[in-house]
Amino acid sequence: MSVTREKILELGEELILTKGYNGFSYQDISTAMGIKNAAVHYYFPSKETLGTSILKTNSQRFEEMVENMQNRGFDEWHQLEAFMKIYLKSSRENKICIIGSLGTDVNTLSEPMQQELQKMVERILSWLADTLEKGKQKGLFQFRIPAQDQAIQILSSLVAGLQLARVLGKQAFKSIHQSIWEEITPSGANSSPDK
Amino acid sequence: MSVTREKILELGEELILTKGYNGFSYQDISTAMGIKNAAVHYYFPSKETLGTSILKTNSQRFEEMVENMQNRGFDEWHQLEAFMKIYLKSSRENKICIIGSLGTDVNTLSEPMQQELQKMVERILSWLADTLEKGKQKGLFQFRIPAQDQAIQILSSLVAGLQLARVLGKQAFKSIHQSIWEEITPSGANSSPDK
DNA sequence: TTGATTTTACTTATTAGTAAGTATATTTGT
DNA sequence: ACAAATATACTTACTAATAAGTAAAATCAA
Numbered sequence: 001m002s003v004t005r006e007k008i009l010e011l012g013e014e015l016i017l018t019k020g021y022n023g024f025s026y027q028d029i030s031t032a033m034g035i036k037n038a039a040v041h042y043y044f045p046s047k048e049t050l051g052t053s054i055l056k057t058n059s060q061r062f063e064e065m066v067e068n069m070q071n072r073g074f075d076e077w078h079q080l081e082a083f084m085k086i087y088l089k090s091s092r093e094n095k096i097c098i099i100g101s102l103g104t105d106v107n108t109l110s111e112p113m114q115q116e117l118q119k120m121v122e123r124i125l126s127w128l129a130d131t132l133e134k135g136k137q138k139g140l141f142q143f144r145i146p147a148q149d150q151a152i153q154i155l156s157s158l159v160a161g162l163q164l165a166r167v168l169g170k171q172a173f174k175s176i177h178q179s180i181w182e183e184i185t186p187s188g189a190n191s192s193p194d195k
Numbered sequence: 196m197s198v199t200r201e202k203i204l205e206l207g208e209e210l211i212l213t214k215g216y217n218g219f220s221y222q223d224i225s226t227a228m229g230i231k232n233a234a235v236h237y238y239f240p241s242k243e244t245l246g247t248s249i250l251k252t253n254s255q256r257f258e259e260m261v262e263n264m265q266n267r268g269f270d271e272w273h274q275l276e277a278f279m280k281i282y283l284k285s286s287r288e289n290k291i292c293i294i295g296s297l298g299t300d301v302n303t304l305s306e307p308m309q310q311e312l313q314k315m316v317e318r319i320l321s322w323l324a325d326t327l328e329k330g331k332q333k334g335l336f337q338f339r340i341p342a343q344d345q346a347i348q349i350l351s352s353l354v355a356g357l358q359l360a361r362v363l364g365k366q367a368f369k370s371i372h373q374s375i376w377e378e379i380t381p382s383g384a385n386s387s388p389d390k
Numbered sequence: 391t392t393g394a395t396t397t398t399a400c401t402t403a404t405t406a407g408t409a410a411g412t413a414t415a416t417t418t419g420t
Numbered sequence: 421a422c423a424a425a426t427a428t429a430c431t432t433a434c435t436a437a438t439a440a441g442t443a444a445a446a447t448c449a450a
Contacts, residue, residue: 004429022217023303025405039430041407096299103358104291104299108218114362121362145377149370152359156371157348160355163298164347167309167316175344176351182340199395220439234396236441 005043007033012044013054017095021051021105048110055116058098059123066127076135083128084177087158091165091173099124100159125151132184141184154180200238202228207239208249212290216246216300243305250311253293254318261322271330278323279372282353286360286368294319295354320346327379336379349375 015024030037044050129151135141165173210219225232239245324346330336360368
């Protein structure tokens with residue numbers, strides 16, 4: 001597709017992750033790209049269509065990652081590691097997660113955006129629960145509560161971890177990242193999460 | 196103080212928790228109260244002063260709650276229960292936590308607001324870590340990681356739990372609430388968190 | 391009547407969004 | 421092959437609405 005369109009999507013996403021959905025405008029995008037705001041409207045007639053497209057792009061990226069990992073035969077441990085690495089990268093870049101960002105603004109979003117967001121979160125959670133369950137059966141993970149609950153628990157920690165880290169400093173996220181890993185990894189053994 | 200001022204603070208807080216800081220305007224407040232927007236500016240000359248006041252009110256409320264509980268001789272278990280009940284109430288009312296809300300918008304906030312937010316989060320975390328540590332020594336709680344890390348872990352779960360619940364439904368928060376309690380409560384024993 | 395409170399009536403800036411025009415490719419009919 | 425038609429990718433130049441914020445006048449309460 002158009003390189004301009006892709007750049008707008010990219011920038012729009014970055015703005016959601018740094019300033020929040022209601023904290024950025026088409027002007028932010030157009031001036032950053034050296035184009036006019038009407039050009040942004042050309043590709044995305046309304047902010048809602050942009051927001052929905054950004055959500056769909058995210059879902060697609062997630063789907064591709066999962067498919068790719070499964071094709072390459074990643075075990076559940078390495079799949080979870082890859083998932084958590086996304087959040088580590090966000091922390092490094094001082095960004096939050098799109099779920100946490102839009103979770104704050106959800107009441108101000110259009111129905112289509114709300115539905116797209118819900119679909120995305122449900123899909124991630126179902127993959128996460130599934131991965132945890134399978135990994136547990138293989139002895140890669142340990143946890144006592146139902147896999148679905150453990151999945152919600154982990155996702156929450158990651159999502160708010162990034163938000164807290166922006167207030168308290170990056171160490172806060174590192175602590176959360178480590179705690180998650182220590183909790184579900186069989187007693188202290190295993191190789192460290194980072195290689 | 197003035198009842199109008201108090202009402203503005205209350206409404207402003209509610210708007211932050213439902214629509215986000217960048218998702219509400221002075222118009223929202225004034226029309227809801229049946230006054231003119233200039234009247235809101237009379238009490239809070241700028242949105243920043245309103246935001247900062249809301250944060251300070253929150254901190255104060257937290258401080259009063261803690262002091263009150265300690266005066267009444269609440270043990271650590273009941274103190275944590277009371278703290279978590281704040282979040283249960285928010286979930287019931289479909290509100291998120293001010294930390295999560297402003298955590299999303301932090302980059303668009305003025306320095307004074309950012310600092311006030313940081314102070315508040317640090318204070319809550321230090322109380323939580325302290326309460327967890329003391330409770331652990333009394334055998335009320337169990338956990339393996341450092342109390343400070345456990346505190347961050349719990350706060351993150353609560354904060355994002357509310358955000359996820361708004362997308363997925365209230366059951367999501369209940370699951371998180373229960374998971375936290377199950378994790379730090381000595382093996383299944385103890386009375387249920389809700390009475 | 392004095393001070394606190396609130397309204398009236400603005401301003402300035404920014405927002406999302408649009409209508410109409412333009413330059414450059416790309417396609418199509420002959 | 422060449423011109424006409426058309427689609428693509430924008431810009432120019434707006435609008436209507438809303439944002440935060442202000443100055444001055446009016447009202448109210450002691």
